[in-house]
Amino acid sequence: MTTMPATRTPPASAGTRNDLRIDGARLWHTLMRLAGIGATPRGGVCRLALTDLDRQGRDFFVAEARAAGCTIRVDAIGNIFARRAGRDHTLPPVMTGSHIDTQPTGGKFDGNYGVLAGIEVVRTLNDAGIMTDAPIEVAVWTNEEGSRFVPVMMGSGAFIGEFALADLLAQRDRDGVCVGDALQAIGYAGPEPIGGRPLGAYFEAHIEQGPVLEANDTTIGVVTGALGQRWYDVVLTGMEAHAGPTPMSLRKDALLAAAELVGIVNRIALDHPPHGRSTVGCLNVHPDSRNVIPGKVSMTVDLRAAENTVLSAMDAALHAATGALAARSGIAIDVRQVVYFPPQHFDDRLVAAVRGGARRLGLSEMDVISGAGHDAVYLARVAPAAMIFVPCKDGISHNEIEDARPEHLEAGCNVLLHAMLDAATRR
The missing domain is CATH 3.30.70.360 (Alpha-Beta Plaits)
Incomplete structure (x- = not known):
């Protein structure tokens, strides 16, 4: 089991933007608090989509986002959007996010890292007193795992128009409970329409879920696309x-x-x-x-x-x-x-921004391709998108022993910070 870092990265100062860094210990602490919701005896997490534990996880995210000054919107399939205002509200937001539902024997980091890295980006911008031109949004996508309901990547698929809302709400789990009733039961059948709005860019930070980065002793995977x-x-x-x-x-x-x-x-x-x-x-x-x-x-x-x-x-x-x-x-x-699912290539400009950010921060990086499905694969159909991978121990994921090093999670979040800041700043 990875332990919490002994030292605390100091908050971002008011120096140059290139000096901006996230608070790694704060990110880790937030991850461990979320991991406590649905924690399993073997050190993993069981927080299936649209269960009461999922509600608790969602409530935790909403509370953290509001504490960071974000406004909250929830759409009709339960996707949550936390928005940090920019100077120009007419600009399309720069979004990041992932999911917080897990496999029945899931880990602490799959999906959860991408969501809470977004919250840490917002906190860091707040600490530094930086107002971006475009708004920043952090998304929690509904039922990415598909463990309880099909299809997988339900929320992001609905957002881009891949699935009809009525069809999704009628989907049932093995006990006969339908998505619509489950959303109502946990209080996340939101009033907002699904999708239909422009995005300036979409970034997703994620553990690799494979062994390539660890085998190559590399910290940042620059994801060029998905199989x-x-x-x-x-x-x-x-x-x-x-x-x-x-x-x-x-x-x-x-x-x-x-x-x-x-x-x-x-x-x-x-x-x-x-x-x-x-x-x-x-x-x-x-x-x-x-x-x-x-x-x-x-x-x-x-x-x-x-x-x-x-x-x-x-x-x-x-x-x-x-x-x-x-x-x-x-x-x-x-x-x-x-x-x-057709192969999906990510936006060349955003991929280059991830690669350049890693190099600017002095982090080892390599181009990789994702072998798994992610919400970013759907978002890439409607907006420029890119992903940032960090290593996970032995390449293991979808498993209670899933683990990642705090310094790698911090590094990936720093790359995310700079990529989002660049994308949300007028040139």
Whole structure:
């Protein structure tokens, strides 16, 4: 478990803007206070979207934002926007943010860091007496994780018009509770319309959720974009039969074909380096009996790539391989695509600002691409956007042992501070 820093970074002084730094100990303390809401015995956090614990987390954010002088708006899907006024209220805001809902066995930093780094940026500007030209906003997006309700990245998707509000409000969890009722129950069914307003820029600070930065002993990941994703539900249908009397040559074993398909899926990614990814994450066997030849297997396939041409080639390879496997094995194979996110490239100017900020602050940096989905991926469709990654221990995330070093979190927040300050200042 990482401990709180022993020393406290002094508040920003009234020196030059290049000297401006956030208060790392204050950021850490705020993160640990939020982590206490839904804390688990193993040191993680369970704060599922639109539960009472989520309400407590939201109330905490709103209180911190108001204490920092922000006004609060909540839209109809529960997205929260904390606004620090600028000199010119007609300018579109420069926004940062992320989410505070977690996985059932989540960690302290995924999403939470991006939200509270935004609050720390506001506090630092207050300490230094700096008024930006454009307003600054910090967003908390509803149901990013998708653990309780689908779709994932619900709030940011609604903000950009990807989802219809009525459809989202009707979505139900495993207990039959719908999003609309859950929002009402926690008091965050807001009056504001969803989206439909310009943004000057969107930044999101985040732990990497992977091992690349740590492996390269690098503090700042300059995120150039996010991998595109295609998800599939695959059903292989053969014939159940008694495991004893049925000769090997006369079997229609769906699991045997599925096992071969797992290897094929893995090979598809290896054939499309450097950013090809492929995963079989779920596999269900029917009838799941010791002495019955499996007659049906349901499985998932997840393909990812940095370029749409590559992702399309991987999709074609999957369909060609399953067609050939079906013909060869006599097993019927149905492949149904259920999710498609095109690859998303972030704004060149903002990416350069992140890179330049890291160098100006004397921080090690490298270009990386995000393999996971983030709210910034949706925001990039309607506004210039960029992300800042910092390392997490052993690349572990979506896990109670998720951890990050205070000095890395502080460094990433300093890069965020300067990137937002530059973007919110007239040239």
